[in-house]
Amino acid sequence: MPEGHSVHRIARQFERNFVGREVAASSPQGRFAEGAALLSGRELREARAVGKQMFVAFDGDLWLRVHLGLYGAWDFAGDILVDPTIASANGRMGQTNQRGTMLDEEPILDAAGENSLSSIGAPRRARGRVRMSEQTTGLQEETEWPPPVVGQVRLRLLTERTCADLRGPTACVLQSPDEVVATIAKLGPDPLVDDPTLGEERFVAAVRRKATPIGVLLMDQAVVSGIGNVYRAELLFRARLNPHVPGRDVPEEVLRQLWADWSRLLRIGVDTGQMMTMDDLDADAYRRAMASRDDRHWVYHRAGLPCRVCGTTIVVEEAAGRKLYWCPRCQA
16 A cells, blocks of 8 residues: 555645646546546646545535555656656656656666656656556556556546546545545644644654554554555664554653654655665665665565564564564564
């Protein structure tokens, strides 16, 4: 499932490529035909992310809410104006793929052929089909416009230059402004949305009220927004915190450190497109980490391997319906 950094990056791409433009909407799959008909011909006014959900405003006080879930993906085609505040084209868009533009720097490719080197600067345009999702695909040259529909597309948003196809989301619904407010009110704080101090206080208070294990609470989007399986495991290890400790028993100072660390890692994820959770790497180690997901995490996906710190075998168990990786010694 795409974690919070991916959705923020996708929202920023919508801001640059769709905001202020009239959009033709359709549902090639047919499952969102009525909603698409209501959106078509409207100007897209705003795109914002809160945790793992994206909210897109159209004129007429009509909002589109999208939650990608486990299988959802956005495919983009056409002229893509890349947000200069995040890794630009040819760099990963969260757990996503944005290819098609040459960078000034030598690319660092991972096993999926993705360049994960951040390039912050002037906007660049990329021609071709690109994908923003949990999965990745290569650049495909477009030979016709609009591009042909491929697979089960729930919603297509089309301007004169850019196309965005939504596939397999958990949620794709229209909401009124009041419904958007009510939806966001149910979500926990997001470091990129909430006031930093107020967000921290909300997080600390929510955790300290509960006897639920901290390893479960971090995945609860009503407690804190955006954390998924990878960030959950890595945050707990970085805090040397046992995932089974009840939330109410976690020292307040540790919770505040967790919030600060999540705020930092989320921003790194948005800026680079990578869930980089290891610090103080030398140049060679950093390049290895950018080239391979296996080299950028402390414990995630390392079941049966030695802990990078103490050598104890990393264990895996199920928590909150997902695999939880942790070190029984460092996090005892």
